[in-house]
Amino acid sequence: MPDRTPDYQSWGRLKPAVRRAVGSERFVWPRGERSEEEGAYLPFGNGRSYGDSCHNDEGTLIVSGRDRPSAIHAFDPETGLLTADAGVLLSEITRHVASAGWFLPVTPGTQFVTLGGAIANDVHGKNHHRRGTFGRWVESLRLDRSDRGSLACSRTENADLFSATIAGMGLTGLIRQATIRLLKVPSLSILQTTTRFDRLSDYFDLAEAADARHEYAVAWIDSLSSGVSLGRGHLIAGDHARNGDLSGVAAGPLASVPLTPPVSPLAGPFLKAFNEAYYRKARAGTREATVRFDSFFYPLDRIGDWNRLYGPRGLHQHQSVIPAGDGEAVVRELILCAKAHKHGSFLTVLKRFGDLRSPGLLSFPRPGYTLTLDFPHRGEKTLRLLRELDRITVEAGGAVNPYKDARMSPETFAAGFPQWRRLDALRDPAISSDFWRRTAGRFLARGAVDVPTNIENSSGSVASLFTLGESSARQPA
Numbered sequence: 001m002p003d004r005t006p007d008y009q010s011w012g013r014l015k016p017a018v019r020r021a022v023g024s025e026r027f028v029w030p031r032g033e034r035s036e037e038e039g040a041y042l043p044f045g046n047g048r049s050y051g052d053s054c055h056n057d058e059g060t061l062i063v064s065g066r067d068r069p070s071a072i073h074a075f076d077p078e079t080g081l082l083t084a085d086a087g088v089l090l091s092e093i094t095r096h097v098a099s100a101g102w103f104l105p106v107t108p109g110t111q112f113v114t115l116g117g118a119i120a121n122d123v124h125g126k127n128h129h130r131r132g133t134f135g136r137w138v139e140s141l142r143l144d145r146s147d148r149g150s151l152a153c154s155r156t157e158n159a160d161l162f163s164a165t166i167a168g169m170g171l172t173g174l175i176r177q178a179t180i181r182l183l184k185v186p187s188l189s190i191l192q193t194t195t196r197f198d199r200l201s202d203y204f205d206l207a208e209a210a211d212a213r214h215e216y217a218v219a220w221i222d223s224l225s226s227g228v229s230l231g232r233g234h235l236i237a238g239d240h241a242r243n244g245d246l247s248g249v250a251a252g253p254l255a256s257v258p259l260t261p262p263v264s265p266l267a268g269p270f271l272k273a274f275n276e277a278y279y280r281k282a283r284a285g286t287r288e289a290t291v292r293f294d295s296f297f298y299p300l301d302r303i304g305d306w307n308r309l310y311g312p313r314g315l316h317q318h319q320s321v322i323p324a325g326d327g328e329a330v331v332r333e334l335i336l337c338a339k340a341h342k343h344g345s346f347l348t349v350l351k352r353f354g355d356l357r358s359p360g361l362l363s364f365p366r367p368g369y370t371l372t373l374d375f376p377h378r379g380e381k382t383l384r385l386l387r388e389l390d391r392i393t394v395e396a397g398g399a400v401n402p403y404k405d406a407r408m409s410p411e412t413f414a415a416g417f418p419q420w421r422r423l424d425a426l427r428d429p430a431i432s433s434d435f436w437r438r439t440a441g442r443f444l445a446r447g448a449v450d451v452p453t454n455i456e457n458s459s460g461s462v463a464s465l466f467t468l469g470e471s472s473a474r475q476p477a
Contacts, residue, residue, distance in 0.1 A: 008061050011307055012050040013314035014377060014406050020060040023067030024087065024174060029146040029430065039432025041146075043170040045117030046089065048110055050317045051406035052434035053121075053169045059432070062174055064114050072096050073177070080182035081139065086116030086175040091250065094293075098188055098248025103240070103293075105183035106134040111250065111298050116175040121403040122167035122360040124353070126216035126238070126297070132356030133365055135166035137181045145173040146430035155359065164426040167360030169403060171427045171436060188293040189244025190216070193237045196282040200231025200335070204328045207235070207352045207369075215239045216296070222275045223335050223348040223373065231335060233350075234282050241290050250294035256304030264311035264376035266346040274346075300347075313377040318386055319364075319401035320371055320393040321353060327369040330396040334371055334389055341385040345373040362417050364401045372404075383407060402435060413439040 008019045024043065042056035044063045054061075064070060064087030072092065074083040077100035082093065090104060091111035097103070108123040117123075122135040131137070140154040143165060151173075153162040165172045193214065197203055203219050210217040214237035221233040300306050307315060322330045331350065338345060349372040353365045373389070375382055390412045393400055399416025400408050414420060420440050432441070 008044055008047060008063065010051055010054050010406070011048050012316065012406055013307055013310070014316070015052065015055065015057075015314075017055075017057055019055075019057065021063050021066070022060055024062045024064045025067040025070075027062050027174070029144075038429060039437070040430050042431055042433050043086075043116065043120070043174050045087065045114035045120070046112055048113050048117065049121065050315070050404045051402075052438070053403045053405070053436075055434040056432065057434055058437070064116060070114075074179075075100075077102070080184060081179060082182060083177060083179040084115055085177055086114060086119075088115045089113065090115070090118060094188075094250075095248040097182055099246050101184060101186065101246065102182040103185045103188055103248075105131050105137045105181065107297055109298060110301055111294070112301065115178055115180070116170075119166055119175060119178060120168060120170045122358055122363045122365075124365045126218045126351065128356070128365055129211040129217070129352060129354030130215055131183070132354070133167075133358040133360065133363055135358045135360040135363060136356065138166060138359075139179040139181060141165065141178040142176045143173040144176050145428050147428065150176070161426060163359055164361045164423050167358065167363040168423060168426075169362075169433065169435065171423065171431050171433065173428045173431065185240040186242045187240055187244030187246055188248060189241040190238040190291050190293055190296040191241045191288060192291045192296060193286060193288050194282050195235040195237075195286045196233075196279070196284055197235060198232050199228055200332055201328060203231065203233065203235060203350065210235055210237045211352055211354070213237070217351065219350045220278070221335070221348040221350050221371075222279050223338060223345040224272050224275050225279075226339070231332065232279060233348075234279075236296075238291075238296055244290065245292065248293075250298065251292060251302065253304050254302045257306055257308040260308040260312050262312060264309060266309055267344055267376060271344045271346060310374075310376040313379070315374055316377055316382060316386060316406065317372060317374040317404045318389050319373075319404045320389065320398050321364065321366055321368050321401075322371070322393065322396050322398040323368045324352075326396055330392065330398070331369060331371050333392050334373070337388055337392060338373060338375075338385060341381065341388070343375045343378075343382065343385050345375060347374050348372065361419055362402070362423055364399060364403075364416075366399070368398070402439075405435070408439065410439045410442045414443065 008021050040059040041062055044054055044061040070085035070087030072084040080102050090113050106125045118134045122133045124133045143151045143153050151158050161172055216238040219233050219235045221231055225232045352369055353367055355367045390400055394415045400412055424440055
């Protein structure tokens with residue numbers, strides 16, 4: 001029987017609620033009326049998605065690792081193949097394989113993502129230009145569906161479901177296990193190269209060369225700088241050091257945020273002062289240092305519950321991807337838009353995506369530049385800003401990241417992911433999410449007569465401008 005608990009919310013903390021949940025390890029699809037109810041269930045990993053793609057408030061969450069710990073079942077230190085339950089955390093995989101000289105081929109900005117979540121969101125990292133998305137490294141998976149039972153899926157077996165499950169946001173079934181290929185590395189320590197740049201155009205002058213020279217590359221941007229210094233920041237590149245740590249053990253937490261402040265401190269004069277100090281932390285020019293893997297990949301993991309700092313109403317993260325041709329102009333416009341709406345972004349990240357295509361049907365990364373902005377939720381004024389950021393992104397032929405989102409319109413989603421109908425056709429009938437009902441579900445409910453048609457169906461980019469539907473764009477978070 002499912003219990004009711006307030007714990008299963010997304011990392012954005014935008015919608016606290018008491019949710020029904022059952023453990024995935026002992027879960028079996030019920031027979032009878034409940035199993036036939038549309039969207040009755042949704043797999044849930046470790047709750048690190050920012051928006052409502054991991055919420056199913058009209059049904060029940062199937063939670064990994066709830067009944068008993070998830071396990072790693074096989075690892076071949078010669079080939080780097082690893083098989084594990086979907087509920088295993090990326091941090092557990094790292095600890096298990098590091099001593100043999102292996103590492104995650106792709107890792108997001110937190111190690112506390114489950115294996116199933118990394119597949120379902122087809123996460124990317126600082127090395128997309130070299131390794132692509134996480135889904136490129138998935139060899140096979142076992143999928144448990146309400147209508148077809150347990151299925152082995154790979155590029156050659158049930159290939160349609162394999163493709164739909166990667167970046168499928170948990171909608172195609174319950175991932176039980178997966179086999180992935182790992183990356184052979186000399187050590188987990190990172191030789192980090194930091195270049196301070198004084199204006200946004202400097203980043204675009206440096207980015208392609210940095211990608212060519214380094215395994216990893218990402219930029220921190222001071223989104224509050226202005227004038228000729230607009231978009232100044234640090235370009236942070238890295239490579240695995242030849243001699244270094246092979247323990248795979250991350251450092252312990254530095255601190256934890258014990259409570260949620262009534263007003264977010266990540267705004268106004270404090271944020272401006274923080275950005276100034278952080279920018280000055282890196283000296284002018286280029287510097288090299290060998291750093292721990294966790295400080296390079298997961299700096300925020302050392303602050304427990306850091307998302308509480310955004311205040312009681314939670315946080316919105318807006319991540320867009322923009323085609324390379326107009327990348328600099330559009331990124332500049334996005335930053336200026338946030339400034340015009342008097343919203344400062346605490347964590348502003350800019351990187352260049354490569355052209356390695358994911359096997360995932362609805363994968364977010366594509367060639368170009370991706371900008372990540374985050375804001376404390378301040379009600380309608382924040383939603384107004386986010387709609388404007390969506391508009392700029394869509395008009396530029398880009399897309400907004402679904403698993404970072406809690407409020408985009410159906411039109412914005414369809415513009416960036418025109419193959420959404422194929423995913424819906426492969427969706428498990430007993431699975432849905434708040435995100436899917438809010439986007440694809442609204443199109444389906446009204447017969448999809450107003451789905452934008454001016455979209456390239458091969459790349460997922462918008463071929464020309466369309467006007468966002470005001471009625472759906474103004475839905476509350």
